[in-house]
Amino acid sequence: MQIIYYADSGPVEQWLAELHTALPLADVRVWHEGDTAPADYAVVWKPPAAMLQHRADLKAIFNLGAGVDAILQLGDALPAGVPVVRLDDAGMAVQMADYVSHAVLRYFRRFDEFDAQARDHQWRFLKPRRKEDFSVGILGMGVLGARIAEVLLSLGFPVRSWSRSRKEIAGVQSHAGADELDDFLAQSQVLVCVLPLTPQTTGILDRNTLARLPKGAYLINVARGAHLVEQDLLDLLDEGHLGGATLDVFREEPLPSDHAFWNQPRITITPHISALTLRGDSVRQIAAKIKQMERGQPVAGLVDRTKGY
Numbered sequence: 482m483q484i485i486y487y488a489d490s491g492p493v494e495q496w497l498a499e500l501h502t503a504l505p506l507a508d509v510r511v512w513h514e515g516d517t518a519p520a521d522y523a524v525v526w527k528p529p530a531a532m533l534q535h536r537a538d539l540k541a542i543f544n545l546g547a548g549v550d551a552i553l554q555l556g557d558a559l560p561a562g563v564p565v566v567r568l569d570d571a572g573m574a575v576q577m578a579d580y581v582s583h584a585v586l587r588y589f590r591r592f593d594e595f596d597a598q599a600r601d602h603q604w605r606f607l608k609p610r611r612k613e614d615f616s617v618g619i620l621g622m623g624v625l626g627a628r629i630a631e632v633l634l635s636l637g638f639p640v641r642s643w644s645r646s647r648k649e650i651a652g653v654q655s656h657a658g659a660d661e662l663d664d665f666l667a668q669s670q671v672l673v674c675v676l677p678l679t680p681q682t683t684g685i686l687d688r689n690t691l692a693r694l695p696k697g698a699y700l701i702n703v704a705r706g707a708h709l710v711e712q713d714l715l716d717l718l719d720e721g722h723l724g725g726a727t728l729d730v731f732r733e734e735p736l737p738s739d740h741a742f743w744n745q746p747r748i749t750i751t752p753h754i755s756a757l758t759l760r761g762d763s764v765r766q767i768a769a770k771i772k773q774m775e776r777g778q779p780v781a782g783l784v785d786r787t788k789g790y
C-alpha cells in the first residue's frame with residue numbers, strides 16, 4: 482500500500498515514522514512537486530492543488546484536521562469520486578471544551594473586569610452574575626459542539642444550540658435552521674462559534690447577527706476567522722453592545738502585528754490553539770480507518786462535499 486503525505490507545517494519525519502509504525506506494511510512517502518507515482522491514500526493538511534489533481538487513483542484523502550475548508554477550496558483540483566475523510570474528534574473535543582469552558586467561566590465570574598481593575602490597582606466589588614441569566618448559545622452542534630455543551634451543562638450553565646438539523650441532547654435547547662437563528666441569538670449571553678466554514682457560514686458573525694445578542698453579550702470564536710466580519714465586532718464593542726470577545730482564529734493568521742484587535746482590551750487573542758491536532762490520536766484514527774476501508778467497511782468522518790463539511 483502506498484501513502485503520500487503532505488502538510489504545510491509540522492515535524493514531517495515524526496508523522497512519517499508514526500504512520501509507518503501504525504501501518505507497517507504501508508510505504509509512506511512525503512509528496513513532492515512532480516510525484517505522480519501511484520498512491521492508495523493521501524494524508525494531508527492544506528495540500529497544494531498539484532498534489533491531488535489527476536489523483537483519481539486514490540481510495541481516500543485523509544485531512545489532518547476537523548475543518549475541511551482548505552481542502553474543499555481546491556475545487557475542481559480535488560478528484561471528484563475520491564472520499565475525503567476529516568478528523569473526527571481525535572482528542573480535539575476535550576481541548577475545545579476546556580478552552581470554551583475557561584472563557585465562559587472567565588466572563589461569568591467577571592475575571593476580565595477584575596483583570597482590568599487590577600491593572601489600575603483598583604479594589605472594587607462587582608456584583609456576581611447568576612448562572613440562570615448566563616445562557617450559552619453554541620453555533621454548530623457536531624462533534625466539538627456536543628462536547629462543549631456537555632461540559633458547560635455539567636458546570637450548570639443553560640445551553641442552547643443552533644445547527645442545520647434538530648438535535649435531541651438532554652438539557653440542550655436545540656434550534657435548527659435560519660428561521661430559528663434570531664430566537665437562538667436573542668437568548669445567548671455568550672455566543673460560541675464552532676461551525677465549519679462553508680459558503681453559508683462565511684461572514685455569519687456580522688453586525689446583523691451579533692446585534693441580535695442581548696446587550697453586554699460575549700463572543701467566543703474557535704472555528705474559522707472568516708466567520709467573523711472583523712470591523713463589525715470592533716464597532717459593536719466600541720458601541721458597548723458586546724462586552725468582550727475571545728478569538729482563537731482570524732481571517733489572516735498569524736494575526737498581523739498592526740491589526741486593530743491587538744489594541745482592543747476587550748478582545749482576548751490566542752494563536753489558533755483551542756484544539757490542536759494530536760499526532761498520536763490522529764495517526765491511530767487514520768490507520769484504523771484505512772484498515773476498515775481495506776476490509777470494505779464504512780468509516781466515520783466522511784465529508785459531504787455538497788454541504789461543505
Ligand code: NDP
Binds near residue numbers: 620625704
Ligand atoms: P462537525 O461537522 O461535527 O459539526 C458541524 C456542525 O455545524 C453541525 O452541527 C452542523 O449541523 C452545523 N452546521 C454546518 N453548517 C451549518 C449551517 N449552515 N447552519 C447551521 N448549522 C450548520 O464539525 P466539528 O464539530 O468536528 O468541527 C467544527 C469546526 O471547528 C471545524 O469545521 C473547524 O473549522 C473548527 N475547528 C477549529 C479548531 C481550532 O483549533 N480552532 C480545531 C478543530 C476544528 P448538522 O449537525 O445539522 O449537520
Ligand code: OXD
Binds near residue numbers: 545546549568756
Ligand atoms: C482543524 C484545526 O480544523 O485545527 O482541525 O483548525
